[in-house]
Amino acid sequence: MITVQNLTKRYGESIVLDIENLEIPKGQSFGLVGNNGAGKTTFFSLMLDLIQPTTGQINNNGVQVDASEAWKPFTSAFIDETFLIGYLTPEEYFYFIGEIRGQNKADVDNLLAGFADFFHGEILGQKKYLRDLSKGNQKKAGIVASFIGNPEVIILDEPFANLDPTTQIRLKGIIKELAASREVTVLVSSHDLIHVTEVCERIVVLSKGELVKDIQTSNETLNELEVFFGG
Amino acid sequence: MLKHFLTLEWKSFFRSASFKANLAIKIFMIFGALYFMAVFLGLGIGAFYIIERQGWGDPLQVVNRFMIYYLVGDLYIRYMLQKMPITNIKPLLYLPINKSKVVAYSLGKTVVSFFNWSHAFFYVPFSIVLLIEGYSPIGVIGWHLGIMALFYCNNFINVLVNNKDSVFYSLLGVVLILVICQYYELFNITVYTSPFFNVLYELPWVALLTWGLLISLASSAFFYFKRHMYLDAGLAGKKSLAKTEDYAWLNRFGNLGTFLKNDIKLIRRNKRSKTSVIMSFFFIFYGLLFFTGGIEAYDGPIWKIFAGIFISGGFLFSFGQFVPSWDSSYYPLMMSQNIRYREYLSSKWYLIIIATVLSTILASFYIYFGWDAYLAVIVGAIYNVGVNSYLVLWGGAYIKTPIDLTSNKKAFGDKQAFNTKTLLLTLPKLILPMGVYALGHYLISPTAGYIFVAMAGIIGFGFRNKVFAMIESIYKKEKYKTLAAYKQKS
Numbered sequence: 001m002i003t004v005q006n007l008t009k010r011y012g013e014s015i016v017l018d019i020e021n022l023e024i025p026k027g028q029s030f031g032l033v034g035n036n037g038a039g040k041t042t043f044f045s046l047m048l049d050l051i052q053p054t055t056g057q058i059n060n061n062g063v064q065v066d067a068s069e070a071w072k073p074f075t076s077a078f079i080d081e082t083f084l085i086g087y088l089t090p091e092e093y094f095y096f097i098g099e100i101r102g103q104n105k106a107d108v109d110n111l112l113a114g115f116a117d118f119f120h121g122e123i124l125g126q127k128k129y130l131r132d133l134s135k136g137n138q139k140k141a142g143i144v145a146s147f148i149g150n151p152e153v154i155i156l157d158e159p160f161a162n163l164d165p166t167t168q169i170r171l172k173g174i175i176k177e178l179a180a181s182r183e184v185t186v187l188v189s190s191h192d193l194i195h196v197t198e199v200c201e202r203i204v205v206l207s208k209g210e211l212v213k214d215i216q217t218s219n220e221t222l223n224e225l226e227v228f229f230g231g
Numbered sequence: 232m233l234k235h236f237l238t239l240e241w242k243s244f245f246r247s248a249s250f251k252a253n254l255a256i257k258i259f260m261i262f263g264a265l266y267f268m269a270v271f272l273g274l275g276i277g278a279f280y281i282i283e284r285q286g287w288g289d290p291l292q293v294v295n296r297f298m299i300y301y302l303v304g305d306l307y308i309r310y311m312l313q314k315m316p317i318t319n320i321k322p323l324l325y326l327p328i329n330k331s332k333v334v335a336y337s338l339g340k341t342v343v344s345f346f347n348w349s350h351a352f353f354y355v356p357f358s359i360v361l362l363i364e365g366y367s368p369i370g371v372i373g374w375h376l377g378i379m380a381l382f383y384c385n386n387f388i389n390v391l392v393n394n395k396d397s398v399f400y401s402l403l404g405v406v407l408i409l410v411i412c413q414y415y416e417l418f419n420i421t422v423y424t425s426p427f428f429n430v431l432y433e434l435p436w437v438a439l440l441t442w443g444l445l446i447s448l449a450s451s452a453f454f455y456f457k458r459h460m461y462l463d464a465g466l467a468g469k470k471s472l473a474k475t476e477d478y479a480w481l482n483r484f485g486n487l488g489t490f491l492k493n494d495i496k497l498i499r500r501n502k503r504s505k506t507s508v509i510m511s512f513f514f515i516f517y518g519l520l521f522f523t524g525g526i527e528a529y530d531g532p533i534w535k536i537f538a539g540i541f542i543s544g545g546f547l548f549s550f551g552q553f554v555p556s557w558d559s560s561y562y563p564l565m566m567s568q569n570i571r572y573r574e575y576l577s578s579k580w581y582l583i584i585i586a587t588v589l590s591t592i593l594a595s596f597y598i599y600f601g602w603d604a605y606l607a608v609i610v611g612a613i614y615n616v617g618v619n620s621y622l623v624l625w626g627g628a629y630i631k632t633p634i635d636l637t638s639n640k641k642a643f644g645d646k647q648a649f650n651t652k653t654l655l656l657t658l659p660k661l662i663l664p665m666g667v668y669a670l671g672h673y674l675i676s677p678t679a680g681y682i683f684v685a686m687a688g689i690i691g692f693g694f695r696n697k698v699f700a701m702i703e704s705i706y707k708k709e710k711y712k713t714l715a716a717y718k719q720k721s
Contacts, residue, residue: 048567052711072569082717083564085493087500087636091475099489100568129473129500131637 001026002047002153002185006056009042009209017042017209019056024187024202026061026152029179031200031217032189033225038206040189041079044157047187048077060153073101077155078142086131090123090141093130094148101149108148115144118170136162143171154178155187160195168195175199193229197222236336268352275356279364291361291374295428296421302381303406309346309389310399311506324460334456338449341386350382366432373435374428380441387448391455486571490578497557498550498582501636504557507549511586514545515594518608522600532677535604536668536684539611540619540661542594546586547615551623552630554579555706559633559717566710572703576624580699583620587612603677610681610688614664617688621698626656628705631716663687 004022008015017039024030032040045051047058049065057064060071077083085093098108112124122137123144130138139162146154159175160168176199178184190196196203197217205213205228213228215221282290323333341347358375362368392399412418430437478495481488498504521538541548550557554576558565565575591612597604664684671680691698706713 048563050563050566050711050714069569072567075567077567079563082561083567085561085564087496088493089473089475092496096489096493097568099486100570127473132473 001059001061003059004056005059007043007046007053007058008055009039009046009051010054015209017046017206019043019211022204022211024185026185027179027182028202029175029186029200030188031196031203032187032206033191033193033196033203034189034206035229037208039209040206041157042209043206044077044079044155044187044189047155048075048079071153074152075155076101076146076149076151076153077157078139078146078159079155079157081138081142083142083145084130084138087129089129090126090133093141094145097145097148101151103149111148112144115147115174118144118167118174120167136164136167139163140167147174152183153185153187157189158191159188160190160192172199193222193225197225233336240340271349271352272356275353276360278353278357279360291366291432292425292429294357295432296425298378298428299421299424300406300410302385305346305350305382306385306389307403309385310392330457330460331453334453334460338387338390338453338456341390342383344386347382347386354378369435370432373438374432377431377438377441378428380438380445384441384445384448387445387452390452391448486574487577487581490575491581494557494578494582497636503634503636504550507553508546510549511545511547511590512593514548515542515590517545518542518594518597518604522597522604532672532680533665533669535607536611536614536665536680537661539607539609540615540664541611542597542608543587543591543612544615544619545590547583547619547623550586551579551583551620552627553632553634554624554627555713556627556630556632556634556717557636560636562714562717566714572706573699576699576702576706580620580624583623584616587615587620606681610684611664613685613688614691615688617691618664619660621691621702622656622660625702625705628702628709628713631709631713633717633719 002022002024004019006021007017007019009017016037032043034040042051046053047060047065049069049071052066057066059065060075063071065071085096088096094108094112095105098105103111112119119140123133123141126133130141133141139159143156143159146156156175159171163171172195175186175188178186179199179201186200188196188200201217203213203215203217203221203225204211205215205225213224215224278294279290282288282293287293354375358371361371361374409418409420413420431441476496478492481492484491498508518538518541521534555562591608594608595605597608664687667683667687668680671677671683
């Protein structure tokens with residue numbers, strides 16, 4: 001369960017995020033949509049305590065994220081390439097994350113085996129450092145790394161961007177599977193309305209930092225969103 | 232067209248993040264630049280008279296004798312530091328501009344670089360002095376133009392061999408062997424090379440040959456880049472073959488081992504960190520300036536401690552100073568993972584300690600200058616382990632300069648690394664141990680001075696847990712500022 005109260009983030013005069021109240025129950029697949037500058041990445045950065053809120057707070061499973069670090073063991077994320085260690089090979093990177101999250105090599109290998117399809121033979125055993133992989137392949141590695149160590153909350157910022165169509169479809173499958181288990185809360189942001197309506201049971205629309213729509217996904221949702229963003 | 236290029240250049244210079252340093256630092260930098268210009272100018276004017284007075288022979292011939300090393304040294308420095316011109320022409324590739332123009336412009340840019348014109352501060356005054364002292368004007372002009380062409384040749388050689396490490400390091404090895412041979416008078420390369428430089432003076436038209444060489448090098452560089460101006464050829468970054476490495480023997484250290492593994496990979500696989508390690512190796516020889524009595528100003532007894540701290544602390548200063556900036560490119564990852572600062576810092580601390588001990592062992596050749604010299608190194612090492620290792624980690628929390636691991640730019644100092652807090656922290660790093668030593672040395676005896684400094688180190692070592700807790704809290708407090716600073720890539 002994630003609760004957000006009176007959360008604002010302000011840079012000088014401009015308010016980039018202002019969420020009065022938001023609750024995300026455990027196991028929900030939660031989609032965040034909005035145009036550039038709507039505050040999606042700001043919200044995720046606040047959730048990960050990478051920036052400080054101006055007012056208000058976020059509680060992740062009862063842990064106030066800017067006061068305690070106890071949320072870290074059960075939360076994982078892939079925001080952008082700053083979550084990758086460029087000079088490691090993908091394997092080394094996965095093991096590194098694994099070790100930090102209390103997983104041994106066999107655990108990580110086990111998990112990776114399940115993603116052989118997703119990797120499409122382009123990640124493992126490539127004799128390349130992460131910094132030399134293409135943007136799309138870097139993203140694949142980062143997304144899979146966020147699944148290591150059985151996290152209860154997974155935050156993915158724009159996971160579909162830069163991925164090829166096959167991988168996008170596979171990623172949708174993976175996220176749906178995670179959501180179906182009802183154990184993992186998945187937070188996804190996207191510019192792609194079709195993808196996000198397909199994988200998320202709830203969609204929140206941000207506009208200029210404010211929460212303007214909160215929709216339980218149904219057949220009409222895509223249409224509703226298209227009207228909103230088209231108008 | 233040139234106008235467009237020049238405005239782009241102008242903007243990229245004045246809008247770069249590092250240029251927006253504060254005024255005090257800018258003034259400091261200007262004074263630094265003026266100082267070096269003055270030194271070179273003085274050297275240019277003074278070299279002639281110094282050589283003459285010392286009776287080493289004809290000044291021009293002496294300069295010519297060492298010219299080969301000067302040229303090779305210049306090439307070495309260029310290879311390490313000079314930025315290749317090709318890096319920022321990508322956005323120009325698809326625009327309606329002639330390829331030849333783009334290449335000519337980027338090569339032309341290297342011609343006006345600091346690495347070329349800085350030598351003029353030596354050569355121009357030196358040549359003028361030669362003229363005043365009655366050397367043949369035509370000869371001097373020939374020599375001057377010839378040497379100038381050779382430095383520009385270096386410029387294009389560097390452009391051509393850039394990133395060809397194997398060529399470069401084997402060349403470096405050959406030069407090192409030649410230097411050693413010359414030192415022990417086995418074989419003297421300068422005997423064979425100096426006549427060439429002398430010929431430039433005696434037969435000025437030979438300078439034309441060097442200009443011919445320059446033109447052919449420049450045009451081959453030009454055609455090389457024109458032919459290879461594709462993203463997957465000349466413009467491609469060097470990709471090394473990666474090997475997954477395990478370092479399983481470090482697993483026994485638990486979480487600390489995880490970080491150590493990562494840090495070892497960090498150092499081994501990135502250009503910038505490798506340079507730091509190489510630099511710290513050269514620090515070991517820094518003491519030669521002190522213990523050989525080569526420089527009079529360093530003869531006072533307390534300077535021995537100064538030397539001792541630098542000899543064993545090369546890695547501490549060149550690497551430790553930039554913790555946590557080494558991890559700047561993935562700091563958000565580190566901050567959102569279940570990482571305890573204690574373990575993260577401990578790993579860096581152990582690296583510093585290991586390097587300090589290694590440097591101390593490597594520095595054992597100072598025994599040659601007497602046990603007293605090596606004792607200073609050991610005492611310096613104890614102080615480095617016990618006090619300075621904390622101080623660099625502490626200071627690192629305030630530096631906040633993102634490091635581009637893949638480039639060597641700024642490896643030799645960074646404007647942003649100078650701020651009042653880090654400057655204040657250098658006081659206890661260097662001045663305090665010298666003061667402590669002076670206290671013991673002048674009040675009791677030199678041995679007491681050593682004991683005092685070593686004691687300070689041992690006491691510092693004892694407070695390890697307390698100090699780490701304090702540094703941890705500072706890192707935590709600075710976390711958001713550090714994250715924001717790393718986001719602004721220069």
